[in-house]
Amino acid sequence: MNEACKPLVDRINAAVDSSDGRIAIMEVCGTHTVSLFRSGVRSVLPRGLKMVSGPGCPVCVTTQGYLDVACGLAGREDVIVATYGDMVRVPGTDTSLARQKALGARVEVVYSAREALKIAAANPTSETVFLAVGFETTSPATAATVMEADRAGVTNFSILGGHKYVIPALEALCSNGRTGISGFMLPGHVSAILGTEAYRPVVERFGVPCVVTGFEPRGMLEGIARVAEYVARGEARLDNAYPAVVRSSGNETALAWLAEVFVPCDEEWRALGMIEKSGLALRGEYRRFDAREKLGVQIVPGGEPEGCRCGEVIQGLIDPPECGLFGAGCTPEGPVGPCMVSSEGACAAWHKYGGAG
Amino acid sequence: MCLAVPGRVIEIDDSAPPGLGPVGVVDLQGSRVEASLAMIPGVALGDWVLLHAGFAISRLDEAEARETWEYLRDADVAGCVGEFPGGAGVIEKEQGAPRRGQS
Numbered sequence: 001m002n003e004a005c006k007p008l009v010d011r012i013n014a015a016v017d018s019s020d021g022r023i024a025i026m027e028v029c030g031t032h033t034v035s036l037f038r039s040g041v042r043s044v045l046p047r048g049l050k051m052v053s054g055p056g057c058p059v060c061v062t063t064q065g066y067l068d069v070a071c072g073l074a075g076r077e078d079v080i081v082a083t084y085g086d087m088v089r090v091p092g093t094d095t096s097l098a099r100q101k102a103l104g105a106r107v108e109v110v111y112s113a114r115e116a117l118k119i120a121a122a123n124p125t126s127e128t129v130f131l132a133v134g135f136e137t138t139s140p141a142t143a144a145t146v147m148e149a150d151r152a153g154v155t156n157f158s159i160l161g162g163h164k165y166v167i168p169a170l171e172a173l174c175s176n177g178r179t180g181i182s183g184f185m186l187p188g189h190v191s192a193i194l195g196t197e198a199y200r201p202v203v204e205r206f207g208v209p210c211v212v213t214g215f216e217p218r219g220m221l222e223g224i225a226r227v228a229e230y231v232a233r234g235e236a237r238l239d240n241a242y243p244a245v246v247r248s249s250g251n252e253t254a255l256a257w258l259a260e261v262f263v264p265c266d267e268e269w270r271a272l273g274m275i276e277k278s279g280l281a282l283r284g285e286y287r288r289f290d291a292r293e294k295l296g297v298q299i300v301p302g303g304e305p306e307g308c309r310c311g312e313v314i315q316g317l318i319d320p321p322e323c324g325l326f327g328a329g330c331t332p333e334g335p336v337g338p339c340m341v342s343s344e345g346a347c348a349a350w351h352k353y354g355g356a357g
Numbered sequence: 358m359c360l361a362v363p364g365r366v367i368e369i370d371d372s373a374p375p376g377l378g379p380v381g382v383v384d385l386q387g388s389r390v391e392a393s394l395a396m397i398p399g400v401a402l403g404d405w406v407l408l409h410a411g412f413a414i415s416r417l418d419e420a421e422a423r424e425t426w427e428y429l430r431d432a433d434v435a436g437c438v439g440e441f442p443g444g445a446g447v448i449e450k451e452q453g454a455p456r457r458g459q460s
Contacts, residue, residue: 031360039428084410112411114393134410137361141410144393189361192407192415215360216428244421245407251414253396 008221009044015228016048023231024050024180025224026173026316028166029187030057030344031215037353039217041224049228052179052316053346055169056187058134059086060314060338060345061269064303066133066162067092073129073160073295074105080123082116083131084138085109090341093303113138113145113159120149120157129291132159136193139163139280140254143261146282146289158291161281164267166190167198168278174206179316183209183227185220188242195250196240207236214242261286268301270338271311310337313346320350327351361409362429363422366402369394383408386426 016023027033033053036042042051055061071092074081081097088097088109101107106126110116113130120128132142142159149157166187173179186199191212199210209230213223223241230237240246258280267279282290292298304311308330309323320326320339330336332348339345364383371379381394383406393412394400405422406413417425 114411137414138410140396140414141393141412144395144412189407189409189414192361214425216425218424245415245417251396253398254414 005044005218005221008218008225011225012049012221012228013046015225015232016046019048019228019232022048022050023182023228024052024316025183025185025227025231026052026054026179026181027185028054028056028170029190030060030342030346031189032185032187032213032220033057033346034344034349035215036220037349039220041217041220042353045224049224051185051224052181052319053313053349054184054316055173055269055272055314056135056166056190057314057339057342057344057346058138058164059090059342060310061164061169061272062087062090062133062162062338063268063270063299063301064093064305065268065300066160067096068094068303069292069297069299070129070131070160071095071097071100073291073297074100074107076295078126079295080106080108080119080126080128081131082108082110082119082128084111084133086342086344087131087133089335090338091305091335113141114148117145117149117154117157120154124156127156127158127291127295129295130157130159131162133162135164135166135187136190136254136258139262140193140251140257143254143257146261146286147257149289150286158289158294159282160291160297161279163262163280164269165264165278165280166194167202168275169269169272170199170202171205172272172275172278173315174202174208176315181208181316182231183211185223185227186210186212188212188214188219188245191240191242191246191250193251193254195255196238196246196248198250200238203236203238209235209237209239211238212240212242212246214245268299270304271314274301305336308337310339310345310347313339320347323347361407361414363405363417363425364390364408365422366394366400366404366406366413369400369402383413 073079097107116130211223211226262280263283264277265279265281268274312318330340335341339347364385367384368382379394383392407415
C-alpha cells in the first residue's frame with residue numbers, strides 16, 4: 001500500500017457513505033481472496049463495506065466424489081495420476097492423493113497439462129490420467145493438450161473432467177437470493193480468457209454491477225471503488241478495471257479451443273450442487289480421452305465432511321470463523337474442508353491473516 | 358490456481374505442430390519456463406506475457422508487468438509461485454545461464 005492508494009480509499013469511503021446500508025462485494029476468485037489479505041487492502045476498507053469470498057477456488061468447489069475417484073485411480077497399478085499441486089492434500093472420504101502417494105501410488109505433480117502428456121509418452125505401459133480441474137484459466141490448456149494427444153494418436157492418456165465455467169456459478173448465486181451480494185469483483189485472469197462482454201448477461205439479468213479487476217493493490221482498490229460507486233448510484237454497470245490484460249472479447253484462440261474440445265454439461269459443485277451447463281464434457285471423438293468412460297469409473301454426487309461449512313463459506317453466507325471447526329478441528333496443518341487446504345481457500349486465508357486483514 | 362505471472366518471451370520455436378505451436382521460453386525474472394505461446398497470435402521475441410499452467414494467456418505492457426512483479430515480490434507471492442500452475446516448471450533459475458537448445 002502506498003500514497004497512490006489513498007485517493008482510491010477516499011472514493012470507496014465516499015461511496016459507502018452515500019449508499020443506504022451495507023455494501024457487500026463478492027471477490028469471486030480465490031487468488032483475490034488471498035491477495036486482499038496479503039496486500040493489506042482488507043484492512044483499509046471501511047466498516048460499511050464487506051468483502052465476501054466466492055466460489056472461485058477450483059480446489060474448493062471440486063466435489064468429494066471427484067476426489068474419491070481420483071484417489072481410487074491412484075490406487076490402481078496401471079494408472080499414473082498427474083495433477084496440479086493444489087489438489088494433492090485435499091482429503092477425500094477416506095484418503096487423499098498425498099496419502100496414496102506415500103503408500104506407493106504414482107501421483108505426479110505437474111504445472112501444466114502438457115507435462116501430463118509427456119509423462120504418458122514416457123510411460124507407455126501405464127495410463128496417465130490428468131486431473132482436469134479449474135476455471136477458464138486452466139481449461140484451454142487442457143483442451144490444447146487433448147488436441148495434441150489426438151493429433152499424435154496417443155492411446156494411454158486421459159483426463160478426469162472437473163473443469164467448470166465461472167459464470168453459471170455467479171448466476172446460481174444470484175438466483176438463490178440468499179447472499180445479498182451488491183456487486184462482483186471479477187477475476188482478472190479468468191476474464192483474460194472470457195472477455196468482459198461474457199458477463200453482460202449476469203449484469204443485465206440480475207442488476208448487479210460487475211468489474212473485472214487485477215491483482216496488485218492499486219488495481220484491487222480501483223475495482224472495489226468502481227463496484228462501490230456503481231452500487232451507491234444504483235447503476236448495474238459492467239466495467240473493466242484491468243484493461244492492460246483483459247479485452248472485451250477475451251482470448252479468441254483459447255475460446256476456440258474450448259469450443260472444439262468441450263461441450264457444456266451439467267456439473268456438480270461442492271456445496272452449490274448441480275449447476276446447469278456449468279461443466280465441460282469432452283465432445284465427439286475427443287470422448288476417447290475421457291477417463292470415466294475409458295476406465296469405467298463414476299463420480300458419485302454429494303458427501304461433505306461432517307460439521308464442515310465450506311459450502312456456506314464459498315457462497316458468501318458466512319465468514320470462516322463462524323464455522324465450529326475453524327481453527328479447532330480444522331487448521332491448515334490438519335484440514336477438514338477444502339477451503340482450509342487450498343492456499344487460496346477463504347478459510348486458509350482467514351486462518352493465516354486473521355479477520356482484520 | 359488462477360494467478361498468472363508476467364514474464365518476457367526470450368525464445369520462440371516455430372517448428373511445433375501447426376495449431377498448437379509455437380512453443381517458447383519465458384523469462385520470469387530470472388527463472389526460465391517452457392511455455393506454449395499458441396494463444397498469443399503474432400507473438401514476438403521480447404513481448405511481455407502472462408503465463409499460466411504452461412501457456413501464455415495474454416499480452417501485457419512492460420509497465421504493467423513490472424508493477425505486477427513488484428507486488429508479487431512485496432507480498433511474497435513470488436516465493437510461492439510454485440504452488441500455482443503458472444509459476445512452476447522452471448527450467449533454469451540463474452540469470453545468464455545457457456539457453457536451452459531449440460529443436
